[in-house]
Amino acid sequence: MKNLDQIRQKYVEQYRRKLGKDRIVVGLGTCGIAAGGNKVLQAIKEEVASRGLDVEIDFTSCIGMCYCEPVVEIALAGAPSVIYGNIIPDKVAKLIESHIVNKTPVYEWAAIQIPGEAAPYEGISVMEKFPYYEKQVRSVTSRLGRTNPESIVDYIATGGYEGIEKALQTDKQAIIDEIKKSGLRGRGGGGFPTGTKWQFVYDAQDDKKYAVCNADEGDPGAFMDRSVLEGDPHSVLEGMMIAGYAIGADEGYIYCRAEYPLAIRRLNLAIAQAEEHGLLGDNILDSGFSFRIKIKAGAGAFVCGEETALLNSIEGERGMPRVRPPFPANKGLWQKPTVLNNVETYANVPFIIRYGGDWYAKMGTETSKGSKVFCLTGKVNNTGLMEVPMGITLRDIIFSIGGGIQGGKEFKAVQSGGPSGGCIPAEHLDTPIDYDSLTALGAIMGSGGLVVMDETTCMVDVAKFFLNFTQNESCGKCTPCREGTKRMLEILQRICEGEGELEDLDTLERLCKVIKNSALCGLGQTCPNPIATTLKYFRSEYEAHIIDKRCPAGVCTALKVYTILEDKCTGCGACARNCPTGAITGAKKEPHVIDTEKCIKCGTCIPKCKFDAITTA
Amino acid sequence: MSSCTCGGQVEAKKEAALQKLFDRYRDYKGGLIPILQEAQNIYGYLPKDVLRRIAKELRIPLSKVYGVCTFYAQFHLKPRGRNIVRVCLGTACHVRGGSKILEAAKEHLGIDNGETTEDLKYTLETVACIGACGLSSCMMVNDDTHGRLVPEQVGKILDSYE
Numbered sequence: 012m013k014n015l016d017q018i019r020q021k022y023v024e025q026y027r028r029k030l031g032k033d034r035i036v037v038g039l040g041t042c043g044i045a046a047g048g049n050k051v052l053q054a055i056k057e058e059v060a061s062r063g064l065d066v067e068i069d070f071t072s073c074i075g076m077c078y079c080e081p082v083v084e085i086a087l088a089g090a091p092s093v094i095y096g097n098i099i100p101d102k103v104a105k106l107i108e109s110h111i112v113n114k115t116p117v118y119e120w121a122a123i124q125i126p127g128e129a130a131p132y133e134g135i136s137v138m139e140k141f142p143y144y145e146k147q148v149r150s151v152t153s154r155l156g157r158t159n160p161e162s163i164v165d166y167i168a169t170g171g172y173e174g175i176e177k178a179l180q181t182d183k184q185a186i187i188d189e190i191k192k193s194g195l196r197g198r199g200g201g202g203f204p205t206g207t208k209w210q211f212v213y214d215a216q217d218d219k220k221y222a223v224c225n226a227d228e229g230d231p232g233a234f235m236d237r238s239v240l241e242g243d244p245h246s247v248l249e250g251m252m253i254a255g256y257a258i259g260a261d262e263g264y265i266y267c268r269a270e271y272p273l274a275i276r277r278l279n280l281a282i283a284q285a286e287e288h289g290l291l292g293d294n295i296l297d298s299g300f301s302f303r304i305k306i307k308a309g310a311g312a313f314v315c316g317e318e319t320a321l322l323n324s325i326e327g328e329r330g331m332p333r334v335r336p337p338f339p340a341n342k343g344l345w346q347k348p349t350v351l352n353n354v355e356t357y358a359n360v361p362f363i364i365r366y367g368g369d370w371y372a373k374m375g376t377e378t379s380k381g382s383k384v385f386c387l388t389g390k391v392n393n394t395g396l397m398e399v400p401m402g403i404t405l406r407d408i409i410f411s412i413g414g415g416i417q418g419g420k421e422f423k424a425v426q427s428g429g430p431s432g433g434c435i436p437a438e439h440l441d442t443p444i445d446y447d448s449l450t451a452l453g454a455i456m457g458s459g460g461l462v463v464m465d466e467t468t469c470m471v472d473v474a475k476f477f478l479n480f481t482q483n484e485s486c487g488k489c490t491p492c493r494e495g496t497k498r499m500l501e502i503l504q505r506i507c508e509g510e511g512e513l514e515d516l517d518t519l520e521r522l523c524k525v526i527k528n529s530a531l532c533g534l535g536q537t538c539p540n541p542i543a544t545t546l547k548y549f550r551s552e553y554e555a556h557i558i559d560k561r562c563p564a565g566v567c568t569a570l571k572v573y574t575i576l577e578d579k580c581t582g583c584g585a586c587a588r589n590c591p592t593g594a595i596t597g598a599k600k601e602p603h604v605i606d607t608e609k610c611i612k613c614g615t616c617i618p619k620c621k622f623d624a625i626t627t628a
Numbered sequence: 629m630s631s632c633t634c635g636g637q638v639e640a641k642k643e644a645a646l647q648k649l650f651d652r653y654r655d656y657k658g659g660l661i662p663i664l665q666e667a668q669n670i671y672g673y674l675p676k677d678v679l680r681r682i683a684k685e686l687r688i689p690l691s692k693v694y695g696v697c698t699f700y701a702q703f704h705l706k707p708r709g710r711n712i713v714r715v716c717l718g719t720a721c722h723v724r725g726g727s728k729i730l731e732a733a734k735e736h737l738g739i740d741n742g743e744t745t746e747d748l749k750y751t752l753e754t755v756a757c758i759g760a761c762g763l764s765s766c767m768m769v770n771d772d773t774h775g776r777l778v779p780e781q782v783g784k785i786l787d788s789y790e
Contacts, residue, residue, distance in 0.1 A: 331699075
């Protein structure tokens with residue numbers, strides 16, 4: 012068998028040469044681009060050209076600090092990398108003048124530094140000590156924000172494709188045993204042991220098998236898979252190759268949602284590069300193993316994240332789930348044995364093969380090993396992507412890493428696992444997170460989206476939001492999901508309109524149980540979770556809507572009553588001048604009042620009031 | 629009024645592209661969805677005649693083609709605007725006021741969610757998450773993602789598209 016030694020040596024040198032120069036690197040994940048990263052890159056190019064500087068300009072993906080995008084990294088040869096946050100084009104000239112020309116970082120804009128072997132700058136937090144990163148580990152995400160995702164040179168120079176090289180010289184069963192030993196469980200939400208899944212497909216007798224990657228990350232509030240695909244596409248390919256070799260497949264599919272155009276572009280590029288290097292195609296590295304990967308772009312159906320619906324969609328059918336058994340391990344894609352894992356699961360595989368299952372199993376809890384990538388969003392100060400060891404508490408994630416709640420407001424709940432997950436209240440913030448503890452709380456690990464909610468979020472409205480989503484996305488194949496979600500949504504709408512009755516809550520609870528027990532696929536079986544958990548932990552809010560006809564968070568429009576707090580109102584008149592219906596009256600410098608008959612609850616007055624004197628609760 | 633004469637050429641070009649597409653996917657397993665996606669790229673939507681052609685070329689019933697394209701949100705049976713505006717109403721955007729962004733877009737374009745402006749310049753849609761939650765509220769115009777939006781910015785962003 013051929014090995015990659017020669018090419019690796021060449022690429023390591025090339026990579027080191029790049030790192031040995033003065034460098035400016037811009038974060039260009041979807042988030043960085045959305046925040047204006049391309050404009051920053053353009054401004055940097057122009058500034059560097061106009062000054063005639065000899066600087067390497069490169070780009071990378073998302074380092075995870077979405078809250079301070081666009082992110083720019085500057086490193087002088089032999090000095091620490093400094094990562095700057097919130098860099099807009101107007102800041103570029105000063106940044107280059109100071110850091111590149113005068114060799115002095117702009118301390119006030121610096122977020123963190125990564126010293127490597129150099130002596131750190133005084134006055135800038137070192138990454139490992141910075142609150143956002145202190146409790147994180149970086150394994151699957153180790154290349155995110157650090158290497159150029161469109162360069163196979165960077166990937167191979169940082170240990171890439173060592174996993175497949177090693178795997179090709181290992182017995183297939185031994186690879187599966189190593190994955191079992193690692194304790195890796197499916198990162199797409201279900202948490203099924205990956206090694207066991209591979210074993211089923213390995214044991215299935217057939218002339219054709221498939222390895223499929225589920226990149227149909229549809230949960231609102233989740234972007235882990237997008238970040239991995241955009242930031243380290245080769246790692247997913249390598250994981251799939253190892254899986255393909257171990258189970259005896261020669262073909263793989265990545266089913267990626269069409270809403271991720273950049274991920275699809277980078278995957279296509281990575282596949283082309285791997286083919287050029289003889290890492291995909293026939294007789295890989297002269298080992299006799301052949302493997303090809305194709306990308307299928309989704310067409311906008313959330314249910315296709317369900318494994319059997321996904322297989323139907325690849326086959327060109329309506330993406331409706333199949334009845335199981337038979338399971339995909341026996342009859343999957345085109346009725347052939349198929350291993351189906353999600354992006355993050357595959358991305359973990361090369362690391363496990365390189366460093367061993369024992370290494371991986373050292374991290375995590377008794378039943379959930381390794382690390383998990385989460386996306387923290389919602390009403391939290393530091394939104395972004397993070398990788399943490401299993402077993403960390405939600406409090407650590409939200410308050411240590413996430414920096415607490417925006418605007419100093421009160422934490423109310425965190426929603427884990429998207430439309431299939433649940434809302435976890437403050438009293439459970441200290442639960443160590445793993446697959447089993449979250450399930451015990453009525454939520455699920457899900458793919459890893461965590462949406463933080465504060466006192467201004469209405470939990471009934473949140474339940475309605477999720478149900479509206481699943482109701483829209485229900486494929487209609489089975490009655491409990493098709494009809495049940497509709498009935499539950501109608502009840503929630505009634506409650507939010509102030510027309511609910513207490514019996515509705517019992518009906519909701521009963522419907523939750525029935526749908527959970529009788530729906531055909533994961534989408535239906537888990538869609539009651541947001542309702543069941545909010546009913547369990549926030550029942551008083553439902554009751555306030557029903558009995559008092561009041562929305563405590565002041566969200567549900569029909570129940571809003573706009574009033575002016577007498578003690579806060581200064582009588583400036585700003586609200587009255589802007590009220591479209593003239594519902595606000597009052598003498599100058601005297602507290603104003605709102606005529607609820609005239610008020611149309613449009614909300615115009617609230618942002619106009621500088622004294623927070625208008626409430627809706 | 630002079631009448632436009634390029635129509636025939638444009639149609640012929642589209643027809644050629646469609647034919648190429650069939651040749652490429654004829655022996656491709658599970659080709660229906662990629663064909664629909666690319667046909668939609670050619671025509672901007674999926675006209676009835678094109679669906680008929682696809683059914684004939686792939687030797688499958690028209691009902692099946694119709695069934696697949698009505699199942700997926702991405703396929704459109706009516707003409708669409710040159711610029712597709714997708715306001716995100718995912719969880720993170722929901723709790724950070726995504727609906728106000730939608731309101732601003734509706735007002736600016738004078739159309740409702742799911743509609744196309746008369747000049748075929750814009751189509752307004754909502755999406756249940758574009759995965760840029762760290763920058764919520766956000767919206768996509770074509771392939772560009774705009775993040776950290778407040779309603780006041782929406783008009784200016786939309787006007788920047790031709």
